[in-house]
Amino acid sequence: MPGVCEGPVGGVDRGHQKGGNVNIRRIHLQNFRLHADTEVFVPAKGVTAIVGGNETGKTTILEGLEWAFSGGDHTRGKVANLRWFGAPPRSGAKVTVDFSVGGKEYRVERLESTARLFAMPAETVIAQGTTPVSEAVTELIGMTHREFISTVFCRQKDVEALSRMGATDRVAFIRQVLQMEKIDEALKNLRKRKNEMAARLEGMTGSEDDLKRAEAEQREVTARVEASGAAVHAVGKELQSLSEHMSDATKVLAEERQKKGTFRDLTHRLEMAKRVREGIRSQFADLEQQIAAGKEAEAALEDAAPEGLIEELRDYLHECRRNRQRLQQALDAMSRASAARNGAVLNLKEHESRVEELQCALDAVEYDPDLLAKLDAxxxxxxxxxSETVGALRGEIEAHRTDERKTLRKIEAIKQAGEGACCPTCLRGMDGEVFDQVLESLNDHLRVVVKDAEHKEELVRQSNEMTRRGLAELRAARSDAEQARDAHKSVSSDLIHWRREVKVAEARLEEAASRRNEARADLAKIEKLDVPEAEELRSMEQELDAKVAERVRLESRVEALAVASARLERLQADHDARTVEVEALTSKIASIGFDEERYLQAEESVGGLQEKTNQAEVALSARRATYGAQKDELSRVTVRVESLREVVSSLEAQKAEYRTVTKATEMMEGFRVAVTSTIRPEMEELMSGFYAALTDGRHEAVELNEDFSAQAFEAGHAPDTLSGGASDQLALAQRLALSLMMAQRSGNPMNLLFLDEPFGSLEESRRMNVLNLIRDLSGVFTQVVVISHVAETKDAADYVVELEHDPSIGASRVVAA
Ligand SMILES: Nc1ncnc2c1ncn2[C@@H]1O[C@H](COP(=O)(O)OP(=O)(O)O)[C@@H](O)[C@H]1O
Ligand SMILES: [Mg+2]
Structure with missing residues (x-):
């Protein structure tokens, strides 16, 4: 388990010597570009060759080391593309490098999104995170990423680039690699500083004189400020005494003003009261006139139109009007009753004549009540x-017809039997005569029978005809009888109805007659009453109206009299009150004792004082402004004096500093010249050695021009042209010289050198020279790693790592180490 240190990581163990003596032990690439899992061990000493065909991931190993140390996008392509195409899901690119610095062991481990730096073998984490690890490595190996790769990595592309560079770029590149630009930068800063100081000192010259002048000005301004102060004080005093006077005068004026206000107010009120009283007085005459008219009307009222008379007249007129109305009604009723009676008379007559007509009609009808029964019988x-006669005749006809048929059959039979045959009836033999006789008699009989039958049929026909005609006559008579009966019946019923109607009409007539009598009686009664003519009535009405109008007119005057009396009373009281008020106000106004003259005097005195005060105030503010401006000036001058004093006192210190900076600049310039002058001979010497070794001593020396372009010498001569291979070697020599110088200059002896494809396009014999040089270089650098596709490289190496691309897994692998 690696130990993880507490707190912020990234601090490097200060016990180590900073930088120097970097030694690589192991480079382990996992899912990094075309390496699925490649582990390369590098011996601590000697030359290691990493060989393999094109695109077997040799250069990628170098880039893996670079990425592990510095992270970021320094290698070809982007971090996102670092991961091996065939990497299983969720396994990212990872590079682990074991290395030592100053004999102490470390391990750096970098993944796509994080990194860790361990102190080995305890695996103590000393930095964590992509940037902290990069910074910690920089501190540990004592070189920036840039310095590290331009010293330790000698790549074919760098060598080629160096040989192709133009003069300016080359100088810049070399200066940059050798860190000359740092000296330039320092020098630039020193010069800038010196110039700034010179400019500042320039600005400061004359500040001593300025100080003296400023001090004199300060004294002068101070005197002026004091004078102004005194003036301000004097005006202030004057203003104060004015303000005292002013306050007395203002008090007086205020009193006068108050009196004036009261006086004006009271006078106004008095004026108002008088005006109101005048108004009241003006109404008196009018009211008195109204009262006199009212009294006159009161006296005239009973004479002109006594109320009783009017009432009587009105009642009488009312009575007359009613009588006229009743008379009219009675006349109307009378005429209505007469009309009704006349109508009833007419009606009765009509009905009676109808009854008469009906009686005549009934008499005209010949009606025998038994006739119908007789006719029916x-x-x-x-x-x-x-039917009896016809029945008997039909029987006889039938008998005749039967006889006829019998006779015919007999005749037929005899005819068939012929003469001599027996008579079928009498069964006698019949000879000719008998036969004929028999036939004759039979035929006679037949004729008689047929005649009888026909005669009887004729009788039937006659009987039918007679009976038909007789029945028709009888039926016609019967229908006449029926009609007579119906007519009799209907006329009888009408007659009954109309006789009844006559009775009703008689009753009505009687009633109408009695009503007419009643109406006539009523009319007679009313005609006896007093009913004046319409004309007379109208003139009486007009008379009444005139009387009433007169009375209304007089009454309204009498009413106005009461109102006017009340009003007069009220106005009298009001008038008295106003008179009291007028007297009170007059005595109050007299008691105030307001005098217009005195008031004007007080106003004038305040105005005069105000003007004086204003003038004094204007003067004071002007004096104050002057005083303020002078004080400002004084403070400005004082500030200037202070700052000048400061400048004068700092001038000495600045002068001393300027001298120091000038000295430092001069020294830095000298140092730059010295460094520049030593670079070229040193590089020339190193290049000469390398180049001689690479060319088997054919070129014994190299000379560097101002722009670091190289000139090779062969047998004391400088050829104008070099072969492509020779110029490649020259470039390699320069690159190696640079690495060596850089290593020496950094202050840390660099023991490590990586050479990637150092052979370029060299032929085999020349490649040997390079290999020999590499072997020689192993005397200078402890660890040399040569990367090449050239197989002979193995011969020059102490240790070989061989790479191969395995198409079955799509990644490179180590085949021999
Ligand atoms: N992420 C990746 N996964 C797999 N192959 C890659 C990846 N990135 C680059 N490569 C392959 O790496 C090869 C280049 O490797 P390189 O180290 O330059 O070869 P060498 O130096 O041996 O000639 C190219 O063939 C390229 O296709
Ligand atoms: Mg390569």
Whole structure:
């Protein structure tokens, strides 16, 4: 179990020597890019070769180390794409690196979203979280990420980039790698500071003179302020005495004003009271006139239109009107009764004539009550006799017809039997004559029989005809008799009805006659009463109306008299009250003792004092403004004097500081020149050594120009052109020289060097040189790791790790170590 420290992690064990002597032990990649699970051990000393075909994940191992130490997006691609494509779900990319610094063991472990740094072997967590771990590693190895990779990692792409760089970029790159820019930065800051101080000191020169001038001004302004103060005081005093006078005068004026107010108020009220009294007086005459008229009317009232007379006249008129009405009604009733009686007479006459008519009609009807029965008996008798006769005749006809048929059959039989045969009846033999005789007699008999039958049929016919005609006559007579009977019956009933109606009409006539008599009696009675003519009646009415109108007129005057008397009384009382009020107000006004002249004097005196006070106030505020302005000026001058005093006193200190900064700048400039001048010879020397080794001593020396571009020398000559391979080697030599210088300059001896594909496009013999150089470098760097697809690299290595891509799992694996 790794121990987890309490509290904020990230602090590095201060017991270690900071930086230096970094040694890598193990790099373990899990689900990182094309590594599913690759573990590479690196021996503490010597050259390790990591070999394998193209795209077997060699460079990725280097990037895994870089990511574990620094995190972030420093490697190719994004963090999001770090995870192996074939990684099982929920297992992220993870890189673990075991390493030592100054002999102490550590482990850094980084996942996509977190990281931890352990102190080994106790596994104590000393930093946790992506950024804290990166910062802790930087502190531990004593290098920033940038410094670390430009020193420790010598990558093919860096070498190529260096050889392709233009002069300016190269100088900048080298200066940056060697941290010259830090010196430049420091120098820039020093110069800036120096310039700022110079400008400030420039601004401060002359401030001593300024101070003297300011002090003189301060004295002058102080004197002015004092004079102004005295003036303000004097005006203030004057104003105070004015204000005392003013307060007395104001008091007097206030009293006068109050008196004036009361006086005005009372006078107004007196005026009002007088006006009201005048108004009352003006109403008196009018009222008295009304009263006189009323009294006159009162006297005239009984003479002109006595109430009793009017009443009598009214009653009489009323009586007359009623009598006229009754008379009219009686006349109407009379004429109605006469009309009714006349109607009844007419009615009766009508009914009587109707009865007469009906009696004549009844008499005209020939009606025998037994006739119908007689006719019915005759009809019956005739029918019976007829059927009897016809029955007898029919019997005889039947007998004749039977005889006829018999005779015919006999004749037929005799004819058939012919002459000589026996007579069928008498059964005698018949010879010719007999035969003929028999036939003759038989035929005679037949003729007689037929004639009889026909005769009798004729008799039946005659009887039928006679009976039919007789019956028709009888039936016609019968229907006449029926009609006569019906007519008799209906006329009789009408007659009965109308006779009754006549009785009723007689009764009505009697009643109408008696009513007419009554009406006539009534009329006679009324005609005896007093009924004046309509014209007379109208003139009497007019007379009455005139009397009534006169009375109403006089009565209204009498009524007005009462009202006017009451009003007069009230007004009298009111008038008296007003008179009392007028007297009271007059004596009050006299008691106030208000004098307009005195009042005006008081007003004038207050106005005069007010004006004086205003003038004094204006003067005071002007003096005060001057005083305030002068005081402000004084305080401004005082501030200036103070600040100038400060400036003068700090001037010395600043001058001393300026001298120090100037000195430091000069020293830094000297230091920069010294450093720059040593870089080139040092790099030249290192490059010469590396280049000679890489070219088998064919190029014995390298010279660096101002811009750090290299010139190789061969047998004392400088060729203008170099082969591609040679220039690659020159670049490699420069890159190695840089790494070495950087390692030395950082103050920490760097023991570690990674070379990724250092051979470039070199031919085999030259590759050997590189390998030899690498072996030589192992004398300088404790741990050298060479990454290459070139198989010979293995020959130069103390330890080999061989990688292969396994298509069955879609990831790389270590095949030999
Ligand atoms: N997340 C990933 N999962 C699987 N393969 C990856 C992933 N990222 C990159 N690769 C593969 O890694 C290979 C590059 O690896 P690299 O280390 O540069 O190879 P080498 O240096 O051996 O030539 C490429 O083939 C690329 O397809
Ligand atoms: Mg590679």
């Amino acid at each position: 005759q009809i019956q008798e005739m029918s019976r006799a007829h």
